[in-house]
Amino acid sequence: MLRSLLLTLLLATPAAAQNLDSLLARMTLEEKLGQLNLLSANGQASPQQMQLVRAGKLGGLFNVIGAENTTPVQRIAVTDSRLKIPLLFGLDVIHGYRTIFPIPLGEASSFDPDAAEATARAAGQEAAAFGINWTYAPMVDIARDPRWGRIAEGSGEDPYLGSLMAAARVRGFQQSIFATAKHFAGYGAAEAGREYNETEISQRTMREVYLPPFKAAVDAGVASLMSAFNDIAGVPASGNAWLTDTVLRREWGFKGFVVSDWTSVAELINHGVAGSQAEAGRRALTAGVDMDMQSSIYVDSLAALVRSNRIPIRVVDSAVMRILRAKQRLGLFRDPYRARTAPANPELRATARRVAGESIVLLKNEPAGRGAACCAPTLPLAKSGTIAVIGPLADNKEEPLGPWHTQGQAADVVTVLQGIMSKVPAATQVVYAQGAGMEDTSTAGFAAALAAARQAKVAVLVLGERGDMSGEAASRSSLGLPGVQQELLEAIAATGTPVVLVLMNGRPLILEWASDHVPAIVETWFLGVEAGNATADVLFGDVNPSGRLPVTFPRVLGQVPLYYNHRNTGRPPDVHNKYSSKYLDVPVTPRYPFGFGLSYTTFAYGNLKLSPARARASDTVTAIVTVTNSGSREGTEVVQLYVRDEVGSVSRPVRELKAFRRVTLKPGESRAIDLRVALRDLWFYGLDMKPVVEPGTFRVYVGPNSAEGLEASFECIP
Numbered sequence: 001m002l003r004s005l006l007l008t009l010l011l012a013t014p015a016a017a018q019n020l021d022s023l024l025a026r027m028t029l030e031e032k033l034g035q036l037n038l039l040s041a042n043g044q045a046s047p048q049q050m051q052l053v054r055a056g057k058l059g060g061l062f063n064v065i066g067a068e069n070t071t072p073v074q075r076i077a078v079t080d081s082r083l084k085i086p087l088l089f090g091l092d093v094i095h096g097y098r099t100i101f102p103i104p105l106g107e108a109s110s111f112d113p114d115a116a117e118a119t120a121r122a123a124g125q126e127a128a129a130f131g132i133n134w135t136y137a138p139m140v141d142i143a144r145d146p147r148w149g150r151i152a153e154g155s156g157e158d159p160y161l162g163s164l165m166a167a168a169r170v171r172g173f174q175q176s177i178f179a180t181a182k183h184f185a186g187y188g189a190a191e192a193g194r195e196y197n198e199t200e201i202s203q204r205t206m207r208e209v210y211l212p213p214f215k216a217a218v219d220a221g222v223a224s225l226m227s228a229f230n231d232i233a234g235v236p237a238s239g240n241a242w243l244t245d246t247v248l249r250r251e252w253g254f255k256g257f258v259v260s261d262w263t264s265v266a267e268l269i270n271h272g273v274a275g276s277q278a279e280a281g282r283r284a285l286t287a288g289v290d291m292d293m294q295s296s297i298y299v300d301s302l303a304a305l306v307r308s309n310r311i312p313i314r315v316v317d318s319a320v321m322r323i324l325r326a327k328q329r330l331g332l333f334r335d336p337y338r339a340r341t342a343p344a345n346p347e348l349r350a351t352a353r354r355v356a357g358e359s360i361v362l363l364k365n366e367p368a369g370r371g372a373a374c375c376a377p378t379l380p381l382a383k384s385g386t387i388a389v390i391g392p393l394a395d396n397k398e399e400p401l402g403p404w405h406t407q408g409q410a411a412d413v414v415t416v417l418q419g420i421m422s423k424v425p426a427a428t429q430v431v432y433a434q435g436a437g438m439e440d441t442s443t444a445g446f447a448a449a450l451a452a453a454r455q456a457k458v459a460v461l462v463l464g465e466r467g468d469m470s471g472e473a474a475s476r477s478s479l480g481l482p483g484v485q486q487e488l489l490e491a492i493a494a495t496g497t498p499v500v501l502v503l504m505n506g507r508p509l510i511l512e513w514a515s516d517h518v519p520a521i522v523e524t525w526f527l528g529v530e531a532g533n534a535t536a537d538v539l540f541g542d543v544n545p546s547g548r549l550p551v552t553f554p555r556v557l558g559q560v561p562l563y564y565n566h567r568n569t570g571r572p573p574d575v576h577n578k579y580s581s582k583y584l585d586v587p588v589t590p591r592y593p594f595g596f597g598l599s600y601t602t603f604a605y606g607n608l609k610l611s612p613a614r615a616r617a618s619d620t621v622t623a624i625v626t627v628t629n630s631g632s633r634e635g636t637e638v639v640q641l642y643v644r645d646e647v648g649s650v651s652r653p654v655r656e657l658k659a660f661r662r663v664t665l666k667p668g669e670s671r672a673i674d675l676r677v678a679l680r681d682l683w684f685y686g687l688d689m690k691p692v693v694e695p696g697t698f699r700v701y702v703g704p705n706s707a708e709g710l711e712a713s714f715e716c717i718p
């Protein structure tokens, strides 16, 4: 017993660590700076990059595609370079490697962290089989402005949902490769939604809204963080010691490493906080950015500064040790090539279809108001009769892959048209007409689309954005349907044939006309390779939609930024009072609130009880609510719990999501659902900028979304 304990201790302690110390001791300054250097390849390492590897001047490469390309360059690192230190191989595996899953914003609509963990695990395993050992995901930026294209890559506007999704994705990826929580921090607050723009974030908002998902990723053991492009009130995130040292390392105890974003070290010059490359490098490295992506500044320009003591060698050593420790933790010293097998394709596709189904949000479903079917909701569709399938995205194989599709291939995608055709019996006639291209200005294709609609009992219109209209460098100043798609929608609706609008998009769109005139609207985001099957599953009711919006849909662009967890103001909106916080020309409410989504059944809430009614800050309050499936189909409800701290030393949001649960109920079934809130999770930054849970009354809302719900309160006692 004692012997085995001793053996365990011996194995667990410093042998490995000592190796790294002695390795560090053997490194020249150039080799140390080399470990901090990260370059992008173009599918394969170039001869110059191979030479850098041989000379020990590269710590990792990204965008090397396929094990046939990673293996030879890794061989150079571990056999030809003087110290034989293996390389990291990075890639943006954002929502799939070859098998593309829903975009993260779509997947967040599932309110199902297990689903996010499952797709991240599968994506990581698939990427690992192709030589990748490090992904630049999850993107955990909170985004409150739909103009910003990168909203597609994150989990939306809510820090609680965002934190659960961040942790789940880290756990999933890190079963086989390293993850990177990005972009640290505040990137999503780009002013006016304009990509790479400056941000003005108070420390309180930073800590309460933007940082929690990063903290959750760190707590889940994420290996690395990526420093962002933006500045925060003048201090660029890639040269921001408060973020990357004070908060990340000292407060949170992060032991991994920080990689810059693409040339964000060099961009400190454009930001105007460094006058030269060397100064930019010094600023970033001393702030705590360990690895320089793509600027080559650390390796090319910092040695002289270290030799003249303008950068202390211990700063370099700490950064190098973080990289070496990461390589050790990943097992690269033992197993640099990491030959892995990908999960079987049917398994990957089954996961893709299931999670895509969960990610779909039913925004509207009313009777189409014609003939005998006047009173039934438009969806789900019967599998009989003639169905018109129309629109530039209806039979499109490219766009469902979304903005970051790595090795995803259009050929792998099932389109909505294909999904519908494979679902209905041969006797059902499916008539397809494209109607218009994505951004056409011509209406020449309308005639065929109108003819298709006129002969059908229902027209399924598949409209939205191109995949690359969201993601990086894809800000939009208007959030309508591009090209003549809106005209196409109106023309088809004018035929009188009931319309089902199926949307593909990477951000909230402005849907005023459609919401007022179209009986059924289905938000599918970009669902990946199984888009068509998952959409058809929902359209025909084989899957009952259960997705909920992770982001607010405004009525008009002028309301942006619009998010549910805002503060009350001194003059909250009041339609009877001109001098209250509102607009003259549009309501302050969103078109579809955060947390909203319909089902083919209905749910009723009753008997909300909180216990205890009085609790201390160290206690947990349990809310019990009875949820009843009051409709006629089995369905899944996302029961959501929001809290409002009624009186605080600092004004608190009108609601904050603090718990939710997916619950599947049979028709007529009632179940008591309990949701727990630990009072310590009700912290905020007090007047002294320290986290505090203040005594007082907390209002609790439990219901189907952020705008409805039963109410009760409890007291937090000192």
Ligand code: BGC
Residues within 6 Å of the ligand: 092, 136, 182, 261, 262, 472
């Ligand atoms: C993006 C990052 C990405 C990196 C590497 C940058 O332009 O902002 O999110 O990880 O490129 O591809």
